[in-house]
Amino acid sequence: MSETAIEFKNVIKRYGDTAAVDGMSLSIQTGELVTFLGPSGCGKTTSLRLIAGLELPTEGQVLISGRDVSNDPASERNIGMVFQSYALFPHMNVLDNVAYGPVIRGDNKAKAKDKAMEILDQIGLGGLQDRLPSELSGGQQQRVAVARAIVQQPDVLLFDEPLSNVDAKLRRKVRAEIRDLQRRFGLTAVYVTHDQEEALAVSDRIVVMRDGQIAQIGTPEDLYDRPASSFVADFIGDANLIAGTVSGGTFRAGDIALPIGGAEGSATISIRPERIRLLPDGPARVVSATYLGSRTEYVIATASSELLVSRPISEPAFVAGASVSVEIDADDLTRLAPA
Amino acid sequence: MLASKQTNTRAGVIWLGILLAGVVALPWYRQNSLLEGPVSSALAEGLGGRVWLLPGVIIALVLATLALVRPNWRREPVSLVLVISGMAFLLVQGFSIGLRGPAFDAVGLLIPAAMDGQPGLGWGGFVTGIALLILLSELLAARGFCRGERFASGAVVVITALLALFVFFPIVTLGSSAFISPDGTLGLSQFADRVSAPELWRLNCLRGDGRCGVVINTVILGTLAATLSTLLGLALAMLVARTDFRFKRALRAISILPIITPPFVVGVAIIVLFGRTGILTQLGADVFDVRASRWVYGLPGILMAQVLAFAPITFLVLLGTLEAINPTLEEASKTLGARPMATFRTVTWPLLKPGLAAAFLLAFIESLADFGNPLVLGGGYEVLSTKIFFAVVGARYDLGNAATLAIILLSLTLIAFWLQVRWLGNKSYVTVTGKSDAGLAAPVPPMIKFAAIAVIVPWVAFTLGVYVIVVGGGFVHDIGRLDLTPTFAHLRTAFSFEIGAEGLRLYGSAWDSMITTLQVSAIAAPLTTAIGILTAWLVSRQDFAGKKAFEFGTMLSFAIPGTVVGVSYVAAFNVPPVDITGTMVILIICFMFRNMPVGMRAGMAALSQIDRSMEEASQTMGAGGFATLRNVVLPLIRPAIFTALVYSFVTAMTAVSAVIFLVSARHNMATAYIMGRVENGEYALAIAYSAVLMVVMITCVALIQFLVGRSQLGRRKQLQGSAIAAAAE
Numbered sequence A: 001m002s003e004t005a006i007e008f009k010n011v012i013k014r015y016g017d018t019a020a021v022d023g024m025s026l027s028i029q030t031g032e033l034v035t036f037l038g039p040s041g042c043g044k045t046t047s048l049r050l051i052a053g054l055e056l057p058t059e060g061q062v063l064i065s066g067r068d069v070s071n072d073p074a075s076e077r078n079i080g081m082v083f084q085s086y087a088l089f090p091h092m093n094v095l096d097n098v099a100y101g102p103v104i105r106g107d108n109k110a111k112a113k114d115k116a117m118e119i120l121d122q123i124g125l126g127g128l129q130d131r132l133p134s135e136l137s138g139g140q141q142q143r144v145a146v147a148r149a150i151v152q153q154p155d156v157l158l159f160d161e162p163l164s165n166v167d168a169k170l171r172r173k174v175r176a177e178i179r180d181l182q183r184r185f186g187l188t189a190v191y192v193t194h195d196q197e198e199a200l201a202v203s204d205r206i207v208v209m210r211d212g213q214i215a216q217i218g219t220p221e222d223l224y225d226r227p228a229s230s231f232v233a234d235f236i237g238d239a240n241l242i243a244g245t246v247s248g249g250t251f252r253a254g255d256i257a258l259p260i261g262g263a264e265g266s267a268t269i270s271i272r273p274e275r276i277r278l279l280p281d282g283p284a285r286v287v288s289a290t291y292l293g294s295r296t297e298y299v300i301a302t303a304s305s306e307l308l309v310s311r312p313i314s315e316p317a318f319v320a321g322a323s324v325s326v327e328i329d330a331d332d333l334t335r336l337a338p339a
Numbered sequence B: 001m002l003a004s005k006q007t008n009t010r011a012g013v014i015w016l017g018i019l020l021a022g023v024v025a026l027p028w029y030r031q032n033s034l035l036e037g038p039v040s041s042a043l044a045e046g047l048g049g050r051v052w053l054l055p056g057v058i059i060a061l062v063l064a065t066l067a068l069v070r071p072n073w074r075r076e077p078v079s080l081v082l083v084i085s086g087m088a089f090l091l092v093q094g095f096s097i098g099l100r101g102p103a104f105d106a107v108g109l110l111i112p113a114a115m116d117g118q119p120g121l122g123w124g125g126f127v128t129g130i131a132l133l134i135l136l137s138e139l140l141a142a143r144g145f146c147r148g149e150r151f152a153s154g155a156v157v158v159i160t161a162l163l164a165l166f167v168f169f170p171i172v173t174l175g176s177s178a179f180i181s182p183d184g185t186l187g188l189s190q191f192a193d194r195v196s197a198p199e200l201w202r203l204n205c206l207r208g209d210g211r212c213g214v215v216i217n218t219v220i221l222g223t224l225a226a227t228l229s230t231l232l233g234l235a236l237a238m239l240v241a242r243t244d245f246r247f248k249r250a251l252r253a254i255s256i257l258p259i260i261t262p263p264f265v266v267g268v269a270i271i272v273l274f275g276r277t278g279i280l281t282q283l284g285a286d287v288f289d290v291r292a293s294r295w296v297y298g299l300p301g302i303l304m305a306q307v308l309a310f311a312p313i314t315f316l317v318l319l320g321t322l323e324a325i326n327p328t329l330e331e332a333s334k335t336l337g338a339r340p341m342a343t344f345r346t347v348t349w350p351l352l353k354p355g356l357a358a359a360f361l362l363a364f365i366e367s368l369a370d371f372g373n374p375l376v377l378g379g380g381y382e383v384l385s386t387k388i389f390f391a392v393v394g395a396r397y398d399l400g401n402a403a404t405l406a407i408i409l410l411s412l413t414l415i416a417f418w419l420q421v422r423w424l425g426n427k428s429y430v431t432v433t434g435k436s437d438a439g440l441a442a443p444v445p446p447m448i449k450f451a452a453i454a455v456i457v458p459w460v461a462f463t464l465g466v467y468v469i470v471v472g473g474g475f476v477h478d479i480g481r482l483d484l485t486p487t488f489a490h491l492r493t494a495f496s497f498e499i500g501a502e503g504l505r506l507y508g509s510a511w512d513s514m515i516t517t518l519q520v521s522a523i524a525a526p527l528t529t530a531i532g533i534l535t536a537w538l539v540s541r542q543d544f545a546g547k548k549a550f551e552f553g554t555m556l557s558f559a560i561p562g563t564v565v566g567v568s569y570v571a572a573f574n575v576p577p578v579d580i581t582g583t584m585v586i587l588i589i590c591f592m593f594r595n596m597p598v599g600m601r602a603g604m605a606a607l608s609q610i611d612r613s614m615e616e617a618s619q620t621m622g623a624g625g626f627a628t629l630r631n632v633v634l635p636l637i638r639p640a641i642f643t644a645l646v647y648s649f650v651t652a653m654t655a656v657s658a659v660i661f662l663v664s665a666r667h668n669m670a671t672a673y674i675m676g677r678v679e680n681g682e683y684a685l686a687i688a689y690s691a692v693l694m695v696v697m698i699t700c701v702a703l704i705q706f707l708v709g710r711s712q713l714g715r716r717k718q719l720q721g722s723a724i725a726a727a728a729e
């Protein structure tokens, strides 16, 4: 399963003077679920639409299954897309919505309806086929949108913020369903979200974007444990970013001194809050302690900086004002590329 | 996936086949082949002596060969070069060799055969042109134009070409005819003389010694008509939007009448009421001993008719403005202690002013374009639109002069449009949905309410009087002399028929024009709607280079007064290469391009309510632009389609200013027939015909409603309102 399903070769999309996508190159393997993650306006939707063919690149090439589709319209690519608003046709019932693609692509009515029924059954919507979209709950509408997108066995399945219209309580469930479906049907999928937790939960790989460019590509673990830049470290999970200098294999910032590899000179390191341990008594002071149910979050003042620390409640707690010492494993710190 | 790729290439190949048919099989010319026998193809004509046709044939053949040997021909630069040179060929040969010989002497020297000239294009020529346009759009789409969407690309290219041919080209031709003197020489001084002629600009009437020039007359009429109808419209809008006046619904209903009223008939009714032998004139003479005179002919009569016709338009515009004014502002003013009059003066009035300006300019533009009323009621009062007509149709055919007058009229109209855009931006002043927060709005002060009622009552009485005559006048012996014996004689003259041994026989003198009118309207309405809605979809959903210019072109066709369109079509289309005067086609085309902006507005308003991701979803499921339009967009914008259909149908039935130039003995229209009757003084016949026409229109609108608006029952009133609203913009 390592064929290339989608490839971007230095793709640029400009609207007037501004580049929404500014030189992206990446390849997505068959069968994997890749997420485009980044703050609002960074070009995620535009990138997705470039795959769909709803936008054509200003420069560069888009390849699907090895074929250059840069100038092909959406209707001539074999993709399925789940829109943020679901975009169900309000004047057609559920069955006609799902059978739309097969009919358009040349199946006769009966065969198209059979295909649609089959998918609806598999996706747990059997029995709702005669309803109009307006007669469905939000979650059901979303599943119809998914059924409609996969009934044609597309080369790629695209999701643009599919959970943004789903009840907060249901999000976990729906995203698990999506992931399960993608695995079950062996689909290649591209998923857009601005929510890092969602991205970590569903993805095989994540493309972190910033200002139309790729900040970093990697598995969720890669990005969490080895962020390449302070932008990524900050965007994914919480991170303590500490600026200091490296000399003689040791990173120093104030009273912090840690063994580190790499070039001498100034450096920034990132440490995840849950990788910092707290011990009673010492030079540091607890500024605040916040109980969050499953863990406690502390702000710790050291001589040189403030650190965010997260500890499980199974450990003894400290109160605000207590003096503590801070322990960090050299393995847990990541040296970030100079900005 | 592969299947769709194949259809793709196939479509391109089909159009190549059509292109070949256009040059080797179909008759290139309309008539007059050089060869013996029937008209023949470009290939045959070219080999038979008209050698200038051969390059086109060669280009088509090379293109077809290229497509055969290169599967990827749609992306090859050489294809684009070939298609563009094919189009250049078509234009150059068409415009450089006319009916009686070459346009430039050099061409004649180069190709002696060109001295004999060539007739207008026939099927072959038009099919070739269309095939080239579609091929161009295919090649552009293959390069990413319109996001690679072939249908959209085709629609943009074809509509642009149609606008160029049927909007820009006639105007440019008209402009150039203004510089040509009767003996055929070109001259600026000629134009300068015509433009500065004292008969255009005399100001004598203002000094009280004689008549003014025709331009001055037009502007005076426009200003007065716009002022009066704006005041009347304001009074109406105040009553409906801001008072508890009891007859609001009746007022709204009356305001719909003018759009289904055939031209001339209001003028005739006014003559019947106020003419020298008119009903009220006689009454005045008998009771008050007022001497009967011809006072109504001229400015007073035209003004009456125009105010009657335009007040509903200004009413709708101002109603929209009033209803859009947030009542909480007025509330606030009241809570701050302002008295009603002060609230009105400081809050309502300033907010109303832009609407007043819009209404005024709209009525002014309508008055400039009005042709029917000045013709019937003008007497010696000449305005530009009638003067243009007589310069072309009268005894002294003088296209140059008509063109000069048309340019002046067009300039006045464009200035008014420009002012409107300049002052008011491109905002719409009519809320189509007509949302009103009734109950919250501050009622107007009683003084103003009574003033408004005082204005409205005579207007309503007058309107009712006019329409009593319009409806009843055709069915009495002689309404003009108050002979009210009921009779069907007039109806019989117009529409008698017999069902005998040979089936249905139509004897009445009006049948021809009625049938033509119905045919033309029935063909034009769906085409107008189609091009209007399609254009709306392109403008609101597609991104393409040159979109701004495209939008401007569509609006331009609406801004040009009908009379100017008529003259420009005469100037442009009675000579090759596009020689279509005297056909039904020219009537249909004229309606299409004059009325498409209404469908476009309605379509754009409807599309702005629809989430475009539904169309994108359709595309991602494999539907091209056309399938998406048909399956997703059209079902969701049915009301807009209904509005466009009704408006274009009704307008085609009642239009006069442009078609009067374009009708022919074979293809006469109802309005032209009515005009003939009015000119002969056969008022009763004209009125009877008009009444029948109104009944036919109402029936057809109901039929359209049944066919298109099934799911929208009960919304007709509102939609008709929005048809007028769209027209009013």
Ligand SMILES: Nc1ncnc2c1ncn2[C@@H]1O[C@H](COP(=O)(O)OP(=O)(O)O)[C@@H](O)[C@H]1O
Pocket: A015, A019, A020, A038, A039, A040, A041, A042, A043, A044, A045, A046, A047
């Ligand atoms: N059709 C468009 N026209 C002009 N600018 C656009 C268009 N679509 C997106 N943009 C701009 O491109 C940038 C990226 O947009 P988008 O891809 O929607 O971001 P995201 O989905 O990451 O929030 C934004 O600055 C947006 O304003």
Ligand SMILES: [Mg+2]
Pocket: A044, A045, A046
């Ligand atoms: Mg987005």
